[in-house]
Amino acid sequence: MGRAPCCDKANVKKGPWSPEEDATLKAYIEKHGTGGNWITLPQKIGLRRCGKSCRLRWLNYLRPNIKHGGFSEEEDNIICSLYMSIGSRWSVIAAQLPGRTDNDIKNYWNTRLKKKLLGKQRKQQEAQQSRRAAIFKQEMIKRSENNANFINISAGFFNQNPYNWPELPVVPVANYQTHDLQLMQDDASIKTMLINLGGRFSHDSDTSTTSFQYPVDISSTSSSDHQFYQSSIDVLASTSAANSNNYSQFPSTNFDASNGTGGSSSPTIFHGLDDQNNNLQADHLHQLTELEVYDNSFAHQHQQLGGFYYQASEETLNNGSSAGTSTASAESEISWEDINSLVYSTQMVADYETCCQQAVVVPQDQHSFLAEATYFGLK
DNA sequence: AAGCAACACAACCGCATTTGG
């Protein structure tokens, strides 16, 4: 038995609102207010609409001082940093942007902002990848001259295009779909992009987490939101002492691949674009960000090679280690921490030198070589 | 000019939370 409907669906009009309906609703509310009961309101004023529909129409469209479209850079930044901090809590985000509705912000994020960020991210990645590919090729050729074992393979590799490498063994991963990985990587890409844009995490500087400042005024939020913010701050305080890593947006730096559990799973509360702090250790952040971009792509390529390199345990995927900030939405089921765990749980090569070392031991370690080559777009 | 695809935005739906009796 399902929930009783809020209105008589058969006698309720659906679809776009007419100007007449708008005028009726607006006139009534401006004169009498909502009367504290949206359900009975449409009957009172003779509208064949669901009360919920009336409420939504008023809040998202008819209410005074509503702004539509034309989001500024500053608003973009606020949305991005808040999305990083609290996820898709659109009503909270909307509370920080006067005149904006949660629906508007949600639509803006889903249709434009997300793509805008991913576009920038991918451009950066492509440029970076081609730079690395050139170095990689050069190094391979150089080393192949000194390595008899390598010559045949490298010759085949560089001269045949495409080259059909043998199928790699596939290790099935429970409850896991390729498109999920793509979605997660998109989210991870956005996260990286936001870091590149100048955002920072609460551990970036010598600022103590106990004096953690939210980038926004949360005084206008509801009591439950205050609790939510406070609990985030509490988590920060409780974990900061044990966490010696200043850049905890990469919590799985301490990942223990042997048992599939994370090290210190730090919270990922994100600071806004604070002028004073924006430049703090920017270079260091940038380096780490580049590394993360590299690692994300690398793990993804590994997975695309048939899951052979995928080593995260099912437990890691299912449990996650989020500090109570997840929501019930499908999008949030996989948190940033999960993504980091996923990425770092793969046995990866984190620097160029190691890359080359692994690559030149082909054929003993052919899979590593293939993964590298695929990553560099050479296959 | 017609057909199609992509996009933007309004509106709906269902679930969670809050409120009041």
Added chain:
DNA sequence: GCCAAATGCGGTTGTGTTGCT
């Protein structure tokens, strides 16, 4: 404390518009 109704919220869908072939 319990329950039902109301409200709030976020994900998804539907529809109109725009641009491209």
